[in-house]
Amino acid sequence: MSYSQRTFALFALVGVLILATGFLQSWNSALLIINMGLVSALMALGVNLQWGLAGLFNVGVMGFVALGGLAVVLVSEQPIPEAWKAGGPGILIGLLIGFGTITGAVMLWKRLTGRARGLSVFAVLLVGLYVFRTVFDPAVSAVEAVDPAATGYLGGLGLPVLLAWPAGGLLAAAAAWAIGKTALGLRSDYLAIATLGISEIVLAVMKNEDWLARGVKNVNGLERPLPYEIDLQADPGFVEAAAGFGLDPMTASTLYVKFGYMILCAIVLIAVLVLAQLALKSPWGRMMRAIRDNEVSARAMGKNVTARHLQVFVLGSAICGIAGAMMTTLDGQLTPSTYQPLRYTFLIWVIVIVGGSGNNLGSVLGGMLIWFLWVQVEPLGQLLMAGITAGMADGSALKTHLLDSVQHMRFLTMGLVLLLVLRFSPRGLLPER
Amino acid sequence: MDLLNALVALTNFVIVPAMAYGSQLALGALGVTLIYGILRFSNFAHGDTMAMGTMFAVLITWALQGAGVSLGPLPTALLSIPFAIAITAALMLLTDRVVYRFYRAQRVKPVILVIVSIGVMFVYNGVIRFIIGPEDQRFADGARFLISARDFKNATGLEEGLAIKSTQALTVVTAILVVAALFWFLNRTRTGKSMRAYSDNEDLALLSGINPERVVMVTWLIVAALATIAGVLYGLDKSFKPFTYFQLLLPIFAAAIVGGLGSPIGAIAGGFVVAFSEIGITYAWKKVLGYMMPESLAPDGLVQLLSTEYKFAVSFAILVIVLLFRPTGLFRGKSV
Numbered sequence: 137m138s139y140s141q142r143t144f145a146l147f148a149l150v151g152v153l154i155l156a157t158g159f160l161q162s163w164n165s166a167l168l169i170i171n172m173g174l175v176s177a178l179m180a181l182g183v184n185l186q187w188g189l190a191g192l193f194n195v196g197v198m199g200f201v202a203l204g205g206l207a208v209v210l211v212s213e214q215p216i217p218e219a220w221k222a223g224g225p226g227i228l229i230g231l232l233i234g235f236g237t238i239t240g241a242v243m244l245w246k247r248l249t250g251r252a253r254g255l256s257v258f259a260v261l262l263v264g265l266y267v268f269r270t271v272f273d274p275a276v277s278a279v280e281a282v283d284p285a286a287t288g289y290l291g292g293l294g295l296p297v298l299l300a301w302p303a304g305g306l307l308a309a310a311a312a313w314a315i316g317k318t319a320l321g322l323r324s325d326y327l328a329i330a331t332l333g334i335s336e337i338v339l340a341v342m343k344n345e346d347w348l349a350r351g352v353k354n355v356n357g358l359e360r361p362l363p364y365e366i367d368l369q370a371d372p373g374f375v376e377a378a379a380g381f382g383l384d385p386m387t388a389s390t391l392y393v394k395f396g397y398m399i400l401c402a403i404v405l406i407a408v409l410v411l412a413q414l415a416l417k418s419p420w421g422r423m424m425r426a427i428r429d430n431e432v433s434a435r436a437m438g439k440n441v442t443a444r445h446l447q448v449f450v451l452g453s454a455i456c457g458i459a460g461a462m463m464t465t466l467d468g469q470l471t472p473s474t475y476q477p478l479r480y481t482f483l484i485w486v487i488v489i490v491g492g493s494g495n496n497l498g499s500v501l502g503g504m505l506i507w508f509l510w511v512q513v514e515p516l517g518q519l520l521m522a523g524i525t526a527g528m529a530d531g532s533a534l535k536t537h538l539l540d541s542v543q544h545m546r547f548l549t550m551g552l553v554l555l556l557v558l559r560f561s562p563r564g565l566l567p568e569r
Numbered sequence: 570m571d572l573l574n575a576l577v578a579l580t581n582f583v584i585v586p587a588m589a590y591g592s593q594l595a596l597g598a599l600g601v602t603l604i605y606g607i608l609r610f611s612n613f614a615h616g617d618t619m620a621m622g623t624m625f626a627v628l629i630t631w632a633l634q635g636a637g638v639s640l641g642p643l644p645t646a647l648l649s650i651p652f653a654i655a656i657t658a659a660l661m662l663l664t665d666r667v668v669y670r671f672y673r674a675q676r677v678k679p680v681i682l683v684i685v686s687i688g689v690m691f692v693y694n695g696v697i698r699f700i701i702g703p704e705d706q707r708f709a710d711g712a713r714f715l716i717s718a719r720d721f722k723n724a725t726g727l728e729e730g731l732a733i734k735s736t737q738a739l740t741v742v743t744a745i746l747v748v749a750a751l752f753w754f755l756n757r758t759r760t761g762k763s764m765r766a767y768s769d770n771e772d773l774a775l776l777s778g779i780n781p782e783r784v785v786m787v788t789w790l791i792v793a794a795l796a797t798i799a800g801v802l803y804g805l806d807k808s809f810k811p812f813t814y815f816q817l818l819l820p821i822f823a824a825a826i827v828g829g830l831g832s833p834i835g836a837i838a839g840g841f842v843v844a845f846s847e848i849g850i851t852y853a854w855k856k857v858l859g860y861m862m863p864e865s866l867a868p869d870g871l872v873q874l875l876s877t878e879y880k881f882a883v884s885f886a887i888l889v890i891v892l893l894f895r896p897t898g899l900f901r902g903k904s905v
Contacts, residue, residue, distance in 0.1 A: 193680055193683070265874070269870075318889055318893065319889065319892075322892055322896075324679070324680045324683075325610070325611040325679065325680065325683055326826065326892055326896075328611070328613075328683065329611070329819070329822045329823070329826065329888065330885070330888065330889060330892070332818070332819060333819050333823075333881060333884065333885035333888060334885070336816070336819060336881040336885075337879070337881055337882045337885060340878050340879050340881055340882065341879075343878065344876065344878045344879070476812075477815070478691065478694060478815075482687055482690070482691065485684070485687060486688075486691075489684060540702075541698070541699045541700075541702070544695060544698035544699045544702070544703070545695065545699070546695070547691050547692075547694045547695035547698065548691070548692055548695025548696060548699065549695070550691050550695075551688050551689065551690070551691025551692035551693075551694070551695055552688075552692060554684075554687065554688035554691060555668060555685070555688040555689070555692065558681075558684065558685055558688060559668075559671060562681075
């Protein structure tokens with residue numbers, strides 16, 4: 137089978153699986169698979185750019201995705217004037233002091249030599265930390281004291297939520313730049329550990345800095361680019377149109393919203409996919425692959441390997457940030473405690489590897505396929521367990537335990553899929569060309 | 570000014586917890602470093618291996634408790650460790666046979682093995698959730714304190730109490746015994762020497778007739794033992810929750826890298842460096858400083874550099890500092 141036939145056949149297969157979900161189960165879950173598949177495919181494109189094209193091993197995807205989510209709150213929520221009055225300037229000045237301290241320390245480190253260097257950098261950091269805490273801490277307490285049950289944070293800019301998507305990309309890109317400056321140039325598995333650490337730190341900040349986005353108290357009811365289901369159901373024109381399709385208003389409104397999100401996500405994904413394909417085929421893409429395959433010879437050809445790595449790291453992370461913002465918009469809430477590395481970092485890696493590292497279409501295919509599995513493993517597992525436990529006495533401890541543990545079969549399945557693909561088709565379903 | 574009370578407060582809140590935590594990290598980091606030295610990849614599944622070993626120990630402990638077996642003041646879990654190690658070791662060998670051996674034969678790049686270990690991590694995590702679930706499990710029993718704060722105060726008449734949990738004492742003692750045994754094995758026995766030779770120079774070791782499969786097998790057995798012991802000690806000291814074990818991956822790797830990947834002595838030093846910095850930086854020094862300084866100078870705030878939630882930032886910062894300024898670690902590990 138030629139490459140394009142193979143691509144077509146595999147995409148058709150995924151299409152059939154999703155259509156079957158729609159016809160046999162519900163269109164609601166079919167659209168859920170598609171939407172989450174599209175968003176995950178976008179994240180996978182970002183990781184594929186870093187890993188497939190440049191060979192950078194980034195396992196901090198969760199951090200960039202969470203930053204994208206944070207951007208949604210910061211851009212689209214209404215500002216809280218009382219909180220700004222209480223501690224806004226203090227927080228801003230504090231952040232500036234913190235930033236200035238770090239810049240100053242880095243500058244001193246570059247300028248000075250010998251023992252004076254270590255001592256002066258240490259002194260600057262210590263004094264900076266002290267001043268930062270004296271300005272920052274009271275401002276934070278003041279902000280968090282403003283109606284803590286409902287707000288207790290600074291709020292956002294009150295801009296349209298769609299602006300948050302590129303903003304999420306920018307926020308993630310800025311973080312990636314800072315990380316790349318320090319951690320790139322490390323060996324692959326050191327970089328992996330470093331990025332894993334960064335993502336945990338990003339999450340720790342989001343969970344504990346209540347003034348920023350309410351921490352674990354979550355921000356609910358985020359702005360939406362699409363109308364609310366309730367409003368649609370109250371709209372007589374919509375109810376009439378739904379009746380024309382033979383749907384009750386309730387189902388029709390959820391489908392309408394999900395379908396709208398699907399169009400929005402698909403537009404972003406296709407745009408990024410086209411750009412990624414163009415980049416792959418451009419001289420820049422060839423250079424990146426040359427660097428990936430042999431760093432030494434690429435450097436000998438006069439390519440600035442470190443700068444190119446930083447560039448692709450920032451680009452890929454920005455894509456993850458955009459996807460993270462889209463996902464938070466889809467959810468309608470920011471809940472930092474639900475971010476887990478297995479689900480947000482390593483699942484994306486499974487998608488990239490299963491789809492085929494280095495192949496952008498593979499990432500899209502992988503995103504859809506893995507999300508189909510992720511959603512369907514639970515009902516399938518339930519069937520399987522019902523079969524296994526059919527012979528057991530009702531109410532026996534083992535039977536209850538087995539039926540209860542169906543929900544944990546997802547990780548097992550994902551691990552098995554990853555190991556099987558790595559073993560029998562190590563270049564993925566759609567190998568790099 | 571009350572240096573004695575300051576010293577006791579420091580010991581109680583920093584030194585004792587950090588010694589116990591450091592021992593647990595050191596045992597974990599030893600496992601990571603051995604795998605890196607012999608099999609030459611960073612094992613992302615190590616956290617879940619520890620959780621797996623601990624899970625077996627918890628299940629066996631429950632069975633023993635149910636049968637009425639008890640060690641008196643010591644936790645029953647100690648009895649279960651040998652059995653848990655045996656099961657974990659069998660599982661490690663099975664994983665190696667089914668998964669890793671194929672890639673070893675192909676001599677793939679280390680980063681591919683890291684991705685494979687991510688797959689193994691998923692599977693282990695799924696199995697653990699499947700068998701024992703993601704919730705917190707407590708399995709510690711026996712005496713809670715070796716020295717309780719009140720006894721210490723009564724005995725010494727000091728204002729500050731010093732409490733040493735029996736699990737903390739047990740952790741340190743066990744870690745010393747295990748490390749001593751490991752170093753005896755690596756330096757004195759034929760198999761241990763062949764492992765070190767294989768780690769130093771694979772080709773030379775093969776030429777001298779060392780059987781690589783045997784070296785790998787012994788490595789997995791030792792790693793299973795280390796991971797199980799580290800996991801059980803951590804679980805006794807805190808509690809057993811699979812997700813926390815995954816998160817231990819970061820400080821453990823930080824410890825192994827700080828010491829120099831592939832260097833056992835470095836792993837131990839690294840474990841204590843990470844533990845002491847983590848606890849020292851997240852501890853509120855108000856009390857200790859208050860005893861040490863004249864009353865007029867006593868600090869108003871908590872004097873806490875970072876809140877406890879940011880302990881990951883500490884391991885991470887140490888990691889980055891070491892990687893930037895001494896990439897091979899404190900003890901000159903290998904850097905492939």
